[in-house]
Amino acid sequence: MSDTTPVIPDQPEVCRTVDAEERGVWRRVMDRFADHCRARSLFVLHYCTGCGAIELPPTITSRFDMERVGVSPMVTPRQADILLITGYLSVKTLKRVILSYEQMQSPKYVLGFGSCTINGGMYWNSYATVKRLDQYIPADGFIAGCMPRPEAVQQVFLDLMKKIDAGQANAWQDYYLNYDRYLGNQMALFGEEWHTPVDVIAEAEHYGYVGDGTRGRFTEILDRHAAYALRDAPEDYPERGANERLLP
């Protein structure tokens, strides 16, 4: 692996809603209304990252019918609000999950489904699966168990709705505010050449979510990639793996 040692948070930082107090009455009322609507309309990204996806069809379909509380499946990351990590994440899938996560539009929520997302679960000594989801993307909630029952899935949705309604489901801001930490963890796993098409720092600047942890020593590596993208790549530019290349 590379020399980038992963950075582990001692204590997850509590994110405050940006300048909530400085807003006017009208703005606060509108925010309240938006939160109310957000809590009642949740689009779940249709991405079966692991075996937990088998309990999603029963949750969505006729028997438990999550549409009656406003949860419905959506097909592409752009349209979705919730990224449901259904079970273990292999390293290969984690890359795609991060890509999907960054393409989703804020506010976005991540739910870890099953024990494997919390501490590796059943696959604690497997070389292929990620042990902790919240090192790589910020998560709003977890469901313990393998396999969680549809009732448990419903419960986590209802809890998330309460959190959103109260304006507390702000884990997505953590990704902007502490991007360097998440990027460092990702680089520790994927190698230093890891980068995604979405420019998270520019987004953070544009929408005003720049914090102390947004930039750091890992994002500097990213800047190097961006600089190379402008010119022709130099000789020592890390090559993509032979299997990652496009079709001939």
Added chain:
Amino acid sequence: MTLLADLILMPLVAFVVGLLLVLMARRVRAKIERRVGPPFLQPVYDIVKLYAKKTQVSHGVMHDLAIMMLLGGFITAEIFLPVPGLDGLAEHGDLITLVYIMMVPMLGLALGVGSCANPNGSIGISRALTAMLAYDVPYVVVIVGACISYGTTNLIDIVQIQQQGGPATWGAATMPILAFAGLLATHGMLGKEPFEIYIAPAEIATGPMTEMSGKYMGALFVMQCFQLYTVGVLYTTMFLGGGENWLFFLPKVFAVIFISVAVTNVYGRYKTDDVIRWMWKWPTGIALVGLALVMVR
């Protein structure tokens, strides 16, 4: 002054009725699938939520403009579509104008999706334009037949003819074959199964909507409201006698949409070429027979 009030009220009314139509479509679908379905305000929640997204991804000026074109096309269509109490610009336009205007949103969508550079979107929009080509042929034949039958292309006159004569002079009674063909074409226009090729989640990941996020997706949800309303009202006006007041008018609109959403849930989707084949065979054939009957009479 009345005109200004009409111009503001008509799209608003269309939006509210459209929300109800979307709710009905989702509830009907839920009932057929043996489940409860969404709560009453769900369409509103969805749209507000999408517009309240805190980050947005735009794919360039064309993308933004196209969304305006999409909504603008439908809002213009509402203004030309007379409903009880609100005439808007219907005096100055007619059916032919309306048919042209109703093509605008789809072209707008095509422009916008083209700038997304997502292959799924491009495939989707090419399918959408093909589907438009497929259902517009029978639809135009139906409209021409109706205009010949009524002797006018003015929608207000068409409503008046039917209103004065009672149910016996409704388009559905005087030209039932054309009305039936119109219903089939309407179904294609709504893009429901079996003519859902351009959404097709399992094939091209919702096609044109693939790259739409936040307010762009919200605009598409609003468009869906307008689309259901426009299609339903146009059919009601042409074949079901319009309505002297909203109490008689709305049930007819809902009935038209209900037929479509009730049928759609028991079909899969045809392939693109089968849609064209089917549309140019059955609705077009039936419409041509209807047109011939109208012209003979």
Added chain:
Amino acid sequence: MKQAQVPAVLESVLHEIPGIQITPKEGSRVRVDVAPGALPAILELLKGQLGFMHLSAISCIDWPQTDEFELVYTVWSHEQKMTVSAHVTIPRDPGEYVSVYDIHTPAGFFERDIHEMFGVRFDGSPNLRKFILTSWNGPPPMLKSFDTLAYVEETFQWVDYRPEWLRDIEAKGGGIDSEGEGAPS
């Protein structure tokens, strides 16, 4: 478990091959030990004469004690309703063997898989590109010399089983005070 006799039909076909050892196993399975050079010929013979059309699996076993890989070709005959598993052993170094893709097409997948997981090369296999471990840089993971737990310890972090708030409770005399060896680090 009933120990079956070696089916006569198998005996009659395979008796010409030198150095072959036939052992009946559980159910309808017959184990055949062959020399590495004779295996493709035997598979061909079984397929042509007795209809062993269906290659169920190629399994690879790592034996670090003898520094060998054991390859097990399990074939099934729709005509004889019988399974034959043909065992060959190849030295770990250089770890190369011939492909049987031209006899059994499904071998393509299994050889690709074994190449990926054990590092055995199959000459003439159509596609030995990585399939599962495309972003894996380490040694072939199924080798006995690869310690998965050590890799996990090195690469991933365990969740904190004794966070700050739990220590506070423990300081007040609550919780499970497990300073001993059972406590996860």
Added chain:
Amino acid sequence: MRPQNYRPVAHPPSHEYELYFGPNHPGIEGNYAIRVRLKGDVIQEAIADGGYLHRGFEKIMESRLWIQNVALVPRICVPDPVPMEDSYARSVEALGGLEVPERAQWIRVLMLEVSRICAHLFTFGGNAATIGLYTNMFWGVSMRDLFLDIFEEITGARIYHMYITPGGVRRDLPPGILDKLSAVIDELERRAPEFDDLFFDSTVVMNRAAGCGTMTQEQALSWGVTGPNLRACGLPFDLRRDDPYLVYPELDFDIPTETAGDALARMRVRKAEVQQSIRILRQVIARLPSVKGPIRCPLPNPLAWNVPAGEAYARAESSKGELGFFVVSNGGDKPWRVHVRGPSQMHAVQVLENLLTGARIEDIAQIMFSLDACPPEVDR
């Protein structure tokens, strides 16, 4: 804004383009990807890309006790876990020389057939959803839920039962479960005509599925196709009949076949198989109360159980095809090597790639679901 930081990559010729079908795509079963090169609508080349669900099962099973692995094996194939448990248990029994009591064998058959019905109902739903027939999916999945309730009552879990252990089953059937099961079966038979109306008699489905992903019997045999996909090509190969295990020889059932070999034929075979499973279940329900005896043979202390050295290959007919467990023991308390041969290892890679070449973009999802490819089985 900074430029987006990906590198320009080589593009294919302008008349061709490539599409990443998955892993995040609703037309893909599970977490799997297919990269297709297209010319217009027609697929020139398809490359299956797996490994998204790789957990290293075969590796971590080597580091756990024989009995601990009972918890791992059902997770290899998510929609149809019971054949996994059964095959693993039978391979360990063959190694250890255990004789499964008759009652346990009957209970296992019951579990296997219920699991087969569940998996087929799931496939019906998924296959219908690929062509936009969502109603069928909703009905199929909710119908399957009734069977999951039966599982839950027997084993305590809906999906991963960990019920079949080497030597027998974990516990006896709860009282009254057979009546409940026959009620659920009756309900399924009552509902079956609805599925027929919606799916098998629908003109749209005929139009889409007939002739889609066709393979001949020779192709199927040479590609290593097994299970319903092979029976749809006309070869009545079923391990329950041809290499019988458990008490299948005592049961009376047919092996349905079709000759067309296309997506429609594959779904028809599955429909007929559900009917045969119902027939088997009825026989089991009638027979089971009269089979008395223990449900598990005496095991040595499972925490210090050294299974005798040797190797065993146990295969079962899962809902997808031939499932095999090749287990090697060196006489230790842990398996030395476990090799899982999942049917989808053939169906989802080589067969899929072959069938997709020349197909159209609309057919990708349809072909994949009609093959009933199960990605976790491929990745393990």
